[in-house]
Amino acid sequence: MTDHTDEQAPAAASFWRDPRKRAIVFQVIVLAIVLGLGAYIFHNTLHNLEKRGISTGFAFLHNEAGFGILFSLIPYDETYTFGRTFLVGLLNTLLVSAIGIVLATILGFIVGVARLSHNWIISRLANLYIEIFRNVPLLLQILFWYFAMLPLLPHPRQSLAFEGGIFLNRRGLYLPAPVAEPGFGWVLVTLGLVIAAVVVLRRWAHRRQEATWQIFPVFWTSLALLIGLPLLSYGLLGAPLDWDYPALKGFNFQGGMTVIPELVALAIALAIYTAAYIAEIVRSGIQSVSHGQTEAAYALGLKRGTTLRLVIIPQAMRVIIPQLTSQYLNLTKNSSLAPAIGYPDLVAVFAGTTLNQTGQAVEIIAMTMGVYLTLSLTISAFMNWYNKRMALVER
Amino acid sequence: MTDRKTHPASEEIPAVQLQGVHKWYGEFHVLKNINMDVARGERIVICGPSGSGKSTMIRCINRLEEHQKGHIVVDGTELTSDVKNIEQIRREVGMVFQHFNLFPHLTVLENCTLAPIWVRKMPKAKAEEIAMHFLEKVRIPEQASKFPGQLSGGQQQRVAIARSLCMNPAIMLFDEPTSALDPEMIKEVLDTMIELAETGMTMLCVTHEMGFAKTVANRVVFMDGGEIIETNDPHAFFDNPQHERTQLFLSQVLQH
Amino acid sequence: MSEMMQEKYAPGTHPDWEPPATEVGVIGWMRENLFSNWRNSALTLLGVYLVYLIFVPLIDWAIVNADWAGDTRDACTSGGACWVFVKVRFNQFMYGFYPAEEYWRVNATAVLFALMILWLTVPRIPLKRVAGVLTLFVFPIAAYFLLGGGVFGLSEVETTRWGGLTLTLILAVVGIVAAFPLGIILALGRRSEMPIVRALSVAYIELWRGVPLITVLFMSSVMLPLFLPEGVNFDKLLRALIGIILFQASYIAEVVRGGLQAIPKGQYEAADALGLSYGKKMVLIILPQALKLVIPGIVNTFNELFKDTTLVLIIGLLDLLAIIKAALEDSNWLGYSIEGYVFAGAVFWIFCFGMSRYSRALERKLHTGHKR
Numbered sequence A: 001m002t003d004h005t006d007e008q009a010p011a012a013a014s015f016w017r018d019p020r021k022r023a024i025v026f027q028v029i030v031l032a033i034v035l036g037l038g039a040y041i042f043h044n045t046l047h048n049l050e051k052r053g054i055s056t057g058f059a060f061l062h063n064e065a066g067f068g069i070l071f072s073l074i075p076y077d078e079t080y081t082f083g084r085t086f087l088v089g090l091l092n093t094l095l096v097s098a099i100g101i102v103l104a105t106i107l108g109f110i111v112g113v114a115r116l117s118h119n120w121i122i123s124r125l126a127n128l129y130i131e132i133f134r135n136v137p138l139l140l141q142i143l144f145w146y147f148a149m150l151p152l153l154p155h156p157r158q159s160l161a162f163e164g165g166i167f168l169n170r171r172g173l174y175l176p177a178p179v180a181e182p183g184f185g186w187v188l189v190t191l192g193l194v195i196a197a198v199v200v201l202r203r204w205a206h207r208r209q210e211a212t213w214q215i216f217p218v219f220w221t222s223l224a225l226l227i228g229l230p231l232l233s234y235g236l237l238g239a240p241l242d243w244d245y246p247a248l249k250g251f252n253f254q255g256g257m258t259v260i261p262e263l264v265a266l267a268i269a270l271a272i273y274t275a276a277y278i279a280e281i282v283r284s285g286i287q288s289v290s291h292g293q294t295e296a297a298y299a300l301g302l303k304r305g306t307t308l309r310l311v312i313i314p315q316a317m318r319v320i321i322p323q324l325t326s327q328y329l330n331l332t333k334n335s336s337l338a339p340a341i342g343y344p345d346l347v348a349v350f351a352g353t354t355l356n357q358t359g360q361a362v363e364i365i366a367m368t369m370g371v372y373l374t375l376s377l378t379i380s381a382f383m384n385w386y387n388k389r390m391a392l393v394e395r
Numbered sequence B: 001m002t003d004r005k006t007h008p009a010s011e012e013i014p015a016v017q018l019q020g021v022h023k024w025y026g027e028f029h030v031l032k033n034i035n036m037d038v039a040r041g042e043r044i045v046i047c048g049p050s051g052s053g054k055s056t057m058i059r060c061i062n063r064l065e066e067h068q069k070g071h072i073v074v075d076g077t078e079l080t081s082d083v084k085n086i087e088q089i090r091r092e093v094g095m096v097f098q099h100f101n102l103f104p105h106l107t108v109l110e111n112c113t114l115a116p117i118w119v120r121k122m123p124k125a126k127a128e129e130i131a132m133h134f135l136e137k138v139r140i141p142e143q144a145s146k147f148p149g150q151l152s153g154g155q156q157q158r159v160a161i162a163r164s165l166c167m168n169p170a171i172m173l174f175d176e177p178t179s180a181l182d183p184e185m186i187k188e189v190l191d192t193m194i195e196l197a198e199t200g201m202t203m204l205c206v207t208h209e210m211g212f213a214k215t216v217a218n219r220v221v222f223m224d225g226g227e228i229i230e231t232n233d234p235h236a237f238f239d240n241p242q243h244e245r246t247q248l249f250l251s252q253v254l255q256h
Numbered sequence C: 001m002s003e004m005m006q007e008k009y010a011p012g013t014h015p016d017w018e019p020p021a022t023e024v025g026v027i028g029w030m031r032e033n034l035f036s037n038w039r040n041s042a043l044t045l046l047g048v049y050l051v052y053l054i055f056v057p058l059i060d061w062a063i064v065n066a067d068w069a070g071d072t073r074d075a076c077t078s079g080g081a082c083w084v085f086v087k088v089r090f091n092q093f094m095y096g097f098y099p100a101e102e103y104w105r106v107n108a109t110a111v112l113f114a115l116m117i118l119w120l121t122v123p124r125i126p127l128k129r130v131a132g133v134l135t136l137f138v139f140p141i142a143a144y145f146l147l148g149g150g151v152f153g154l155s156e157v158e159t160t161r162w163g164g165l166t167l168t169l170i171l172a173v174v175g176i177v178a179a180f181p182l183g184i185i186l187a188l189g190r191r192s193e194m195p196i197v198r199a200l201s202v203a204y205i206e207l208w209r210g211v212p213l214i215t216v217l218f219m220s221s222v223m224l225p226l227f228l229p230e231g232v233n234f235d236k237l238l239r240a241l242i243g244i245i246l247f248q249a250s251y252i253a254e255v256v257r258g259g260l261q262a263i264p265k266g267q268y269e270a271a272d273a274l275g276l277s278y279g280k281k282m283v284l285i286i287l288p289q290a291l292k293l294v295i296p297g298i299v300n301t302f303n304e305l306f307k308d309t310t311l312v313l314i315i316g317l318l319d320l321l322a323i324i325k326a327a328l329e330d331s332n333w334l335g336y337s338i339e340g341y342v343f344a345g346a347v348f349w350i351f352c353f354g355m356s357r358y359s360r361a362l363e364r365k366l367h368t369g370h371k372r
């Protein structure tokens, strides 16, 4: 609108009446306020830290931590540094999030599909699940599983025993641990080579099909290669993998792999809570595909299962995937409730214990927030990319 | 369009037989005592006011809707709740919808090969060959690798026709195939349907295109209130309608 | 009506028949929804089994075998739920450590709030704008003095004694009300044409939305004192509230932005064409429409916030969940965790479920309202 005024009105508008100039002034003022506030906070903080005798900077990361951590994926004890505690916490966060995401996805899809079932009872039950678990605070659910349900499990001596050497009691979940013997490395090498070969094979088959219209049974060949060859090498090398089974010794289990109860409770609570949201996403995603699509597929003679697999799900997934990713992100952020039951995640170990030990609140909170922020921004970048790609293919 | 499948053995049985068919939606009686035989190669146009049950009737023929009373026999197979029969019939009956219902996530070619590959278990190359053949018949082979969203309505509807033909159906059902189209696109779709009629395909078309009915139909069926009011050959139907409701309907339609 | 005796009707005279008995009524409904084919029937059996598995023991525990009467744990003998625990502690769960003789102040605040909400939500009561202004500006001040006391002869009650459901509601309501204006400003900033304003808004929104609330609460409880000049200090509740407000504003901003985007461009242009300034355009034309559109979204955000207030447990405030957790650690009542958490869950559920229903109903109303 203002672009043409130059030609028609030779005299420039007075300074305060020109919207562009006004915008510039306004922005300068806003910026000045924000910077001023920042400087003020910065000044206060420095002053306060000095007053309390707290050092600044990241040098503390090299200091010895001096406290133990309940559970760690990497070697750790009191003699490691604070830098290491950060890493331990981060890995524990990623671990519980990964487990939670897998469980929540499976459960969420089951409940979401059940919600759409033509069967009235099943659909009502799924709805009940969604309405109950979505409308109760997650923290309450975590506490419930940990403090109210866990004590109902038996003592180690009366553990629940499952197929394949798995035991469950109130001290945790005990699983057999794989132990690689010499030579197992070669099995992994074979697996790696086979995966590479399959990738090459798929490319080749695709190109040949484009050129000659001949179909090569890629799927079955790949599957045979992927399972067969590593298995063969495994057999030839004399089965170089052993399982270490947990066994009851005295009052507790020894050997095998122990999943601490905090991890079990947190993962279950996260999965159950998030699954309620995922179920709603799945339901609305599937419902977003118009009924005409199903009818057209049926009219062509496609069966129910094939229709779902080839027509409904691929279209629903476009709606589902972006929302699903944001639920994964939420789950990861929610795993920060771990301190409530003492699971040693990033927040508990780093923003909790490490902060208390060093007092370096600013650095530690910034690093903790930085981790989550990085995750969020990465995932939203992925979603933007995904949405754009999907939009391009469609139109 | 010459390569129609012939059914020498079943030449005598009608392609579609409806006997005393009734259907209810809840308490609402939609179809009332429908009786109709469609012979092989016969082309039937069904018309009638909105809500008279035309769509419901032809959707019963490939069991997109379930009837509650009476018998429907398609190609010698009676439609019951037996899943095998339903699958069998849907393979033999093609359907074209008002809103095309192409699969937006698949290319035009993939739309056409989907059912032959997964239902007829055809090798992909063969399916693509057939698909290209029919895409040429509907005169859009050059669009094969595009997505439906990139086509005009008329083109989409022609793809939908080609997609049905790829299953080599014995009977084709059309539910107002042109009523979602702009006038200039209606003709291209009707031309395709006329060419299809010339190959001897058995066709049931719900349409208000009276010109099409006059040139192509062997019989015109007029429905109202869930009943078949009148069945006649097109000339008699248009020039000398028997029933007063037909007269009223025609006077309204032809005014426009 | 067998086919043999099918009556003949002239074309166009067939009467409406009753549907076959298997199609309607209870039988028809069951056939359609429970037993339409063998798969469906199998699912029905599975469903009935699940219901039996879950609800029979649950009802048995929670109602049939439960203990209601009595004042001590000795009253809990029947093996079912011990609701005595909840009964004995009920006042604490509701009011925290608020002095018992002053409970009426909490109740009065709650009634006042309920009336405001009624005024705002019941369509037939007029003067919605007045109600909005009162709720946003007058009510908080009134509530603050009523609860905190120290004026008009009301005895002072320190915030450390606030707790239970009262505190939960305070956190949630203050959180949303105070975050609302900030959220609107951020949303306008994000859609502004001024690059610096836009960048700052985007940075603010993305920063807060990218981190979990718990880190924000940690920040406000340990870092806020560092940010302020020496000697200035807030109490714990206010620090938590500041964290919640800053955090919540970014979520509200995104909801409001959705509403702003949904307003057709023509509305902006029409306002420009009338010669309205930016402020007038927004306040008179755009925001009234956009905010109406986003009410369901705001209710949803509030719902999430309501659940998230429980996180203050981790920084040591005694909201409903925290106070129940603390009560469970009382050595007189050890072992009644399930009762405690089920009660807490039920209270939260009633609020959250109610709000989600309300927001869904609103959404439906808005959608039908916009149909043309």
Ligand SMILES: Nc1ncnc2c1ncn2[C@@H]1O[C@H](COP(=O)(O)OP(=O)(O)OP(=O)(O)O)[C@@H](O)[C@H]1O
Binding pocket: B025, B028, B030, B048, B049, B050, B051, B052, B053, B054, B055, B056, B057
């Ligand atoms: N799924 C359904 N549930 C309940 N009633 C339905 C359903 N589908 C259609 N009807 C009703 O059945 C009647 C017949 O519908 P139908 O679609 O067969 O009409 P039509 O003759 O095809 O009309 P149009 O020319 O508008 O397409 C209408 O009154 C319609 O409202």
Ligand SMILES: [Mg+2]
Binding pocket: B054, B055, B056, B175, B176
């Ligand atoms: Mg119709």
